[in-house]
Amino acid sequence: MPPTAPASRSALRPNLRVAVVGGGIGGLTLGLALRRHGLKAEIYEQAAELAEIGAAVALSANATRELERLGLGPALAAVSTEPTELIFRDGRSGARVAACPVRDGGTYRAKAGAPYYGVHRADLQKVLSGALAGEGLHLGHRLTAIAQTGDAMALRFENGAEVEADLVVGGDGVRSPVRRWITGGERVRYSGTSAFRGVVPMGLLPALPDPQAIQFWMGPDAHLLHYAIGGEADSVNFFAVVEGPRAWTSERWLDAIAPGEHLAGFAGWHPAVIEMIDALPQTHRWGLFVTDPLRRWHRGRAVLMGDSAHAMLPHHGQGANTTIEDAVTLAALLAADGAGDLDGTMRRYQDLRQMRTRTIQRSAWATNRLLHLPDSVGPAALAERDARMRRFPEAFGWIHAFDAQSTVDRAVDPQAA
Numbered sequence: 001m002p003p004t005a006p007a008s009r010s011a012l013r014p015n016l017r018v019a020v021v022g023g024g025i026g027g028l029t030l031g032l033a034l035r036r037h038g039l040k041a042e043i044y045e046q047a048a049e050l051a052e053i054g055a056a057v058a059l060s061a062n063a064t065r066e067l068e069r070l071g072l073g074p075a076l077a078a079v080s081t082e083p084t085e086l087i088f089r090d091g092r093s094g095a096r097v098a099a100c101p102v103r104d105g106g107t108y109r110a111k112a113g114a115p116y117y118g119v120h121r122a123d124l125q126k127v128l129s130g131a132l133a134g135e136g137l138h139l140g141h142r143l144t145a146i147a148q149t150g151d152a153m154a155l156r157f158e159n160g161a162e163v164e165a166d167l168v169v170g171g172d173g174v175r176s177p178v179r180r181w182i183t184g185g186e187r188v189r190y191s192g193t194s195a196f197r198g199v200v201p202m203g204l205l206p207a208l209p210d211p212q213a214i215q216f217w218m219g220p221d222a223h224l225l226h227y228a229i230g231g232e233a234d235s236v237n238f239f240a241v242v243e244g245p246r247a248w249t250s251e252r253w254l255d256a257i258a259p260g261e262h263l264a265g266f267a268g269w270h271p272a273v274i275e276m277i278d279a280l281p282q283t284h285r286w287g288l289f290v291t292d293p294l295r296r297w298h299r300g301r302a303v304l305m306g307d308s309a310h311a312m313l314p315h316h317g318q319g320a321n322t323t324i325e326d327a328v329t330l331a332a333l334l335a336a337d338g339a340g341d342l343d344g345t346m347r348r349y350q351d352l353r354q355m356r357t358r359t360i361q362r363s364a365w366a367t368n369r370l371l372h373l374p375d376s377v378g379p380a381a382l383a384e385r386d387a388r389m390r391r392f393p394e395a396f397g398w399i400h401a402f403d404a405q406s407t408v409d410r411a412v413d414p415q416a417a
């Protein structure tokens, strides 16, 4: 259990009006983190109800330690599966290339200080929104316009509502309208890769070895990632990534596919891979989009968090995790900094978050190349990839070991560190 951060700091800005656009993982976590510090947020979400977006998410220690500090540990544990191991396999032969224990022997918790979980997104959303208990959450509010007059931000929503705030936080995802206002441009880019995904009942996967492990199956121009989810580990969330199509022409995230198209990139792969990808009807592929690195995360009285600031390829499983880090950091700074200097607060927030998230974004691109290495690179390069995968826990321990709350505490009060 990580050391618990102070339940409530004396808020120097108790009347600060914070409007969060987006009630996703980031917006909801920010609402809870602000409340812990005695601050209040109004959260405006376009959806009429908090429905499941995507399938599942892997939460690593850098996020679970923060969710535990927010008092969500037991509720989260009840709906999550802790993977037995992290395993990298050859996608065709199924051979174990590299493996390290996670739940087995309590290894991961002992090292990282908090658990690694596979959780259904709908369950995570329920845990977060349940804790918020509807406080300050406004559903059916789609932001359509944003403006600043003096120190006040004015927001207008599609349903006709208008609100004023001292600070607007863009927790509005990869196609963020708040980011458009801050940067003056779109700044979102198709990665050239796409994915098929789903949640499959464990009973449909008889060929799957180590069914409760988190596993990467690697091969030319594609990979499959999966992990078990749910309190009973009764389902497996999978995510099969392929190179291409070259350009994304659909207006949406999803594009319809021809029958069988989802298997084309996996011809000749291990039966467990085919069985999983083909277990449920696949009618669409997901385009994977990323945010270009932003020079500034804030303008005037508006600031970004989560995917709006740093959407990344999901190959380190860090989009949601770093979003939770952002929320904890921003809340702590808003609570600790002196009243009136919001510009300074936002600069400090960006300073604390930009380098880390950019490094993970870059690393996720590099991991994409490694996971998709074609045979044409030759046996020596493939052996070097395998060796790198065996060093994975040491090489990427810094991602999971990160402690956002301690980092912001040290920034706020270096003497207390």
Ligand SMILES: Cc1cc2nc3c(=O)[nH]c(=O)nc-3n(C[C@H](O)[C@H](O)[C@H](O)COP(=O)(O)OP(=O)(O)OC[C@H]3O[C@@H](n4cnc5c(N)ncnc54)[C@H](O)[C@@H]3O)c2cc1C
Pocket: 021, 022, 023, 024, 025, 026, 027, 044, 045, 046, 047, 054, 056, 057, 058, 059, 141, 142, 143, 144, 171, 172, 173, 174, 175, 176, 177, 195, 197, 239, 286, 305, 306, 307, 308, 311, 314, 316, 317, 318, 319, 320, 321, 322, 323
């Ligand atoms: C296939 C895939 C697998 C992934 N797997 C993982 C993983 O294992 N681990 C991990 O850490 N991350 C993972 N991620 C990334 C993760 O899902 C995101 O990084 C995370 O959800 C970002 O949270 P967010 O709150 O910034 O944005 P979101 O969760 O996208 O929430 C944004 C919210 O803003 C709302 N919104 C948008 N526009 C408006 C508007 N105009 N007005 C009002 N509301 C608006 C949306 O409806 C939405 O609810 C994955 C991503 C993908 C695509």
